[in-house]
Amino acid sequence: MAAAAEAVNQGPLARVKDEFGGKDKLVDKIVGVLDSGDESKDELRKRLLGVSNTKLIRLFSVATKTKQAGGHDKLVATTAEKLNRGKDKDYVAKLDELSNGRLLDMLQSAERRTGAAAASARTDGAKAPEAKAARPPKAAKPAAAKPAAKAEKAAAKKPAAKKPASKKR
Numbered sequence: 001m002a003a004a005a006e007a008v009n010q011g012p013l014a015r016v017k018d019e020f021g022g023k024d025k026l027v028d029k030i031v032g033v034l035d036s037g038d039e040s041k042d043e044l045r046k047r048l049l050g051v052s053n054t055k056l057i058r059l060f061s062v063a064t065k066t067k068q069a070g071g072h073d074k075l076v077a078t079t080a081e082k083l084n085r086g087k088d089k090d091y092v093a094k095l096d097e098l099s100n101g102r103l104l105d106m107l108q109s110a111e112r113r114t115g116a117a118a119a120s121a122r123t124d125g126a127k128a129p130e131a132k133a134a135r136p137p138k139a140a141k142p143a144a145a146k147p148a149a150k151a152e153k154a155a156a157k158k159p160a161a162k163k164p165a166s167k168k169r
Helices: 002-009 012-020 022-034 042-049 053-069 074-083 090-098 101-126 147-156
Strands: none
Touching: 002 012, 012 022, 012 053, 012 090, 053 074, 053 101, 074 101, 101 147
16 A cells, blocks of 8 residues: 555656556556557557556556456446446447547446446445434525615716717618
C-alpha cells in the first residue's frame, strides 16, 4: 500500500525509472504485450519512444489488463454481460468498435454499479438500515425588503435622459 502511495506522488519519469528501469524497457514490454497489427515491431517501438511517459504507463496498464481479460473479444463479451446487454447483437457490435481502454472503463464502472447494488441488497435483507435523523425544516427566510421602500428609492433617482428613438428601415 505504501508503494502505491509513493508511486502516485512521483512524477511519470520517476515512476518509469522505478517500476520499469527506464523508458526503453517499458516500451519493450509494451511492444511485447500489444498486437501491432500491420505495423512491424520495430516501427511500433520507434513510434512509442516518442510518446510521453504518462501515456506509456497508461498504455501498459490497459494492455496488461486486456491480456488478463483474454483479449479484445473476451473483453467485449464480458462488458456486454456486465451491462446486461449480452444478447443485444447491435450493442455488442458497437462495443467491438471501442478501444480497449474505453471497454475497461465501462467494465469497471459496471462492476462498481453491480457491486453497489449487491451491497445495498445485502444490507436491506440482513437488517433494516437505521432511519436517518430527520432534518429540521429550514428556517423561513427573512422578509424581503418592503416593496414600497424599493419603489420610493426608484422614484427618488433621477430619471435617465431618454434617447431619441432610432428609425429602422
